[in-house]
Amino acid sequence: MKRVMIVGATSAIAAACARRWAAQGCEFFLVARNAEKLERIAHDLRVRGVGEVTLHTMDATDLKAHPTMLKRCIDTMQRIDVALVAYGTLPDQYACERDVSTAVQEFNNNGVSVIALLSLLANRFEAQAHGTLAVISSVAGDRGRPSNYLYGAAKAAVSAFCEGLRGRLFRVGAHVITIKPGFVDSPMTAGLKLPRLLVATPDQVARRIVSAIERRVCTQYTPGYWALIILIIKSIPQPIFKRLKL
Amino acid sequence: MSRALHSWGCYPYAPQTGHVCHWQSDVAAHAGNIVRLRGSTLPYGNGRSYGDSCLAFTSQVLHMRGLDRFIQADWVNGLVCVEAGITLAEIFAITLPRGWFLPVTPGTQFVTCGGAIANDVHGKNHHRRGTFGAHVLRFGLMRHGVETVICSRDEHPDLFAATIGGLGLTGVIVWAEIRLIPVRSSQIERTVMRFGELAEFFALSAERDAHHEYSVAWIDCLAKGRRRGRGVFIVGDHAQEGELTAAVPSRWYMPATPPFSMVNELSLRVFNEGYWRAHPARRTRDRIGMQPFFYPLDRILHWNRIYGRRGFQQYQCVIPEGAAKDALGELLRVIADSGQGSFLSVLKRCGEIVSPGLLSFPLPGVSLALDFPHNARLELELFPRLDAIVRAGGGRLYPAKDAHMSGKDFRCSYPRWEQLEALRDPALMSRFWKRVTAV
Ligand SMILES: Cc1cc2nc3c(=O)[nH]c(=O)nc-3n(C[C@H](O)[C@H](O)[C@H](O)COP(=O)(O)OP(=O)(O)OC[C@H]3O[C@@H](n4cnc5c(N)ncnc54)[C@H](O)[C@@H]3O)c2cc1C
Numbered sequence: 001m002k003r004v005m006i007v008g009a010t011s012a013i014a015a016a017c018a019r020r021w022a023a024q025g026c027e028f029f030l031v032a033r034n035a036e037k038l039e040r041i042a043h044d045l046r047v048r049g050v051g052e053v054t055l056h057t058m059d060a061t062d063l064k065a066h067p068t069m070l071k072r073c074i075d076t077m078q079r080i081d082v083a084l085v086a087y088g089t090l091p092d093q094y095a096c097e098r099d100v101s102t103a104v105q106e107f108n109n110n111g112v113s114v115i116a117l118l119s120l121l122a123n124r125f126e127a128q129a130h131g132t133l134a135v136i137s138s139v140a141g142d143r144g145r146p147s148n149y150l151y152g153a154a155k156a157a158v159s160a161f162c163e164g165l166r167g168r169l170f171r172v173g174a175h176v177i178t179i180k181p182g183f184v185d186s187p188m189t190a191g192l193k194l195p196r197l198l199v200a201t202p203d204q205v206a207r208r209i210v211s212a213i214e215r216r217v218c219t220q221y222t223p224g225y226w227a228l229i230i231l232i233i234k235s236i237p238q239p240i241f242k243r244l245k246l
Numbered sequence: 247m248s249r250a251l252h253s254w255g256c257y258p259y260a261p262q263t264g265h266v267c268h269w270q271s272d273v274a275a276h277a278g279n280i281v282r283l284r285g286s287t288l289p290y291g292n293g294r295s296y297g298d299s300c301l302a303f304t305s306q307v308l309h310m311r312g313l314d315r316f317i318q319a320d321w322v323n324g325l326v327c328v329e330a331g332i333t334l335a336e337i338f339a340i341t342l343p344r345g346w347f348l349p350v351t352p353g354t355q356f357v358t359c360g361g362a363i364a365n366d367v368h369g370k371n372h373h374r375r376g377t378f379g380a381h382v383l384r385f386g387l388m389r390h391g392v393e394t395v396i397c398s399r400d401e402h403p404d405l406f407a408a409t410i411g412g413l414g415l416t417g418v419i420v421w422a423e424i425r426l427i428p429v430r431s432s433q434i435e436r437t438v439m440r441f442g443e444l445a446e447f448f449a450l451s452a453e454r455d456a457h458h459e460y461s462v463a464w465i466d467c468l469a470k471g472r473r474r475g476r477g478v479f480i481v482g483d484h485a486q487e488g489e490l491t492a493a494v495p496s497r498w499y500m501p502a503t504p505p506f507s508m509v510n511e512l513s514l515r516v517f518n519e520g521y522w523r524a525h526p527a528r529r530t531r532d533r534i535g536m537q538p539f540f541y542p543l544d545r546i547l548h549w550n551r552i553y554g555r556r557g558f559q560q561y562q563c564v565i566p567e568g569a570a571k572d573a574l575g576e577l578l579r580v581i582a583d584s585g586q587g588s589f590l591s592v593l594k595r596c597g598e599i600v601s602p603g604l605l606s607f608p609l610p611g612v613s614l615a616l617d618f619p620h621n622a623r624l625e626l627e628l629f630p631r632l633d634a635i636v637r638a639g640g641g642r643l644y645p646a647k648d649a650h651m652s653g654k655d656f657r658c659s660y661p662r663w664e665q666l667e668a669l670r671d672p673a674l675m676s677r678f679w680k681r682v683t684a685v
Contacts, residue, residue: 012268036271037269040269040270040315040317041315043315043316043317043318044315044316044317047316047317047318047319047326047340048316048340049340187266187268187312190266196249
């Protein structure tokens with residue numbers, strides 16, 4: 001039975017992944033900020049037939065809370081077969097431009113705190129010499145666009161960090177997957193105007209993530225066609241790119 | 247992401263802005279905002295109602311689909327407690343492998359639990375199990391500005407009765423507890439028999455219904471003269487043994503809405519004739535998966551798009567027992583003469599079991615349902631003639647499928663509407679309710 005830790009378990013993508021793992025009868029350690037929402041997710045998973053579910057409330061931006069969380073996770077599950085890091089916020093780019101402290105806070109949410117958590121998890125994975133660490137980054141990290149470069153920059157930091165970490169953990173037999181979703185129809189994007197054809201459901205994204213973890217791929221775009229879109233976007237020369245309204 | 251929501255018939259055309267609720271706490275927050283800015287809102291499930299009963303008067307709806315979690319299950323007694331936005335398909339995907347199925351299911355699995363309660367939907371086994379509402383034990387109802395109240399036959403029984411079939415007007419259902427039925431297989435033992443005229447349908451139904459869990463008939467609504475009322479009678483029961491899965495058959499989907507309707511007199515005639523001929527003249531028995539048995543249309547996602555941008559309307563009425571034979575004959579004659587009508591028209595016998603709901607649609611009698619591509623003539627010529635026949639027969643139309651019935655007809659055929667109005671949450675108002683209660 002797979003033992004799965006999810007940080008940011010109340011996010012739509014994470015919850016959809018958990019449902020897929022629940023069908024396989026996994027054991028869970030779920031972490032999120034909101035205790036009530038966490039309860040609701042746990043009830044749902046229990047009906048779907050999971051074995052054990054342990055809940056832990058933590059604000060991931062509180063770096064001091066990370067070690068306690070990890071310790072409790074190991075105490076209850078002994079080992080981690082899959083850790084999914086799925087939390088994040090979608091900053092208002094304009095607000096970040098107006099107010100430096102908002103910018104820093106958003107960068108902390110999506111970048112610094114993730115790197116801190118991954119650093120801690122990396123040591124654990126290195127010690128157990130086993131398991132997969134899956135991290136939700138974003139296509140937005142592949143190139144900085146005027147409309148959301150603060151978010152993009154934080155995700156770029158996470159993606160680069162994961163790439164390095166992958167090499168480090170490879171030596172001991174543990175694995176790191178960087179997941180790069182495109183537009184997803186979730187509470188995070190509620191109210192945004194997105195190109196309808198390019199919007200995936202959390203469940204479509206989750207299916208990709210769960211299978212990518214099984215297949216131990218390194219970087220997974222989801223839906224898969226984003227790999228092509230990003231290839232094209234990356235090949236646009238800077239003098240043209242800076243003129244595009246993206 | 248925001249995208250406009252519609253009703254299933256896309257008529258009336260009134261795009262709705264959906265305020266997506268993912269958590270129970272979102273419901274009160276969104277409702278509060280909308281009501282402050284616009285005055286009223288309406289819960290919206292999965293938009294499987296055909297007409298305007300799922301459209302908010304302000305076009306600002308609470309989109310409930312995000313509340314799709316299980317809360318609790320009792321696999322010994324067959325009870326599940328679910329959030330209101332979960333679909334019936336999502337429910338039985340989990341319960342069926344454990345040997346439990348829904349006691350009542352409509353012709354599509356894509357309706358939400360909240361929508362099924364609010365329209366008190368019925369299925370092919372109405373003669374045995376009554377409506378969906380008859381199997382709801384309790385639910386949590388959120389009314390504007392109040393804590394969620396628990397409603398059951400004992401707690402707030404008035405709100406319980408008003409909310410079942412209450413068209414989303416008494417409050418927002420956030421969760422519900424429903425009773426399931428045990429099954430040994432997800433397959434259905436089916437018997438199919440063709441009939442040549444309406445009288446034969448009545449004979450078959452009188453003879454067979456009592457012996458089977460499910461019973462329904464398809465009818466060729468374009469057949470005239472001696473063939474009028476010909477169709478295919480289908481009964482089914484859960485198989486006694488076999489696999490227990492909710493395996494999804496492969497699906498096609500209609501990728502876009504063509505500018506005009508692909509449904510016209512020619513395509514209808516060809517289809518109806520072909521469908522009738524496709525069934526053997528002799529009585530046949532076979533075994534069929536539950537999905538094709540209950541939800542043949544769900545194989546084609548977005549099939550409503552074949553009707554083009556102008557959309558379509560369904561006409562579903564129920565005629566009480568005594569008057570049914572004559573009235574249905576009359577309805578079919580008028581429809582066949584008009585040359586308009588649907589691919590598949592459905593006849594179904596409704597039974598005696600009384601729903602707890604105030605405005606529940608079924609009556610002991612026979613229900614007829616068929617689709618018409620929308621055009622201006624429908625409401626000027628055909629529907630008034632059909633309405634007159636239904637009225638004379640003491641029957642009524644189904645609000646879940648309606649976009650045209652007159653306020654007068656509604657108020658006469660649903661005399662308890664005033665009780666519902668008295669319990670209506672003032673923060674909720676649909677286009678349907680505004681239409682039929684305007685004097
Ligand atoms: C192919 C097809 C076949 C069908 N066959 C049948 C059939 O055999 N028998 C039958 O009875 N019906 C049938 N229907 C109609 C369908 O079952 C009903 O319209 C059903 O209520 C739709 O549910 P929904 O979740 O899509 O809700 P919607 O259509 O979105 O809303 C329906 C009503 O429920 C209310 N509502 C939704 N969610 C909530 C909530 N959480 N709290 C309170 N109110 C809420 C809405 O305000 C609205 O009044 C069929 C429809 C289709 C498309």
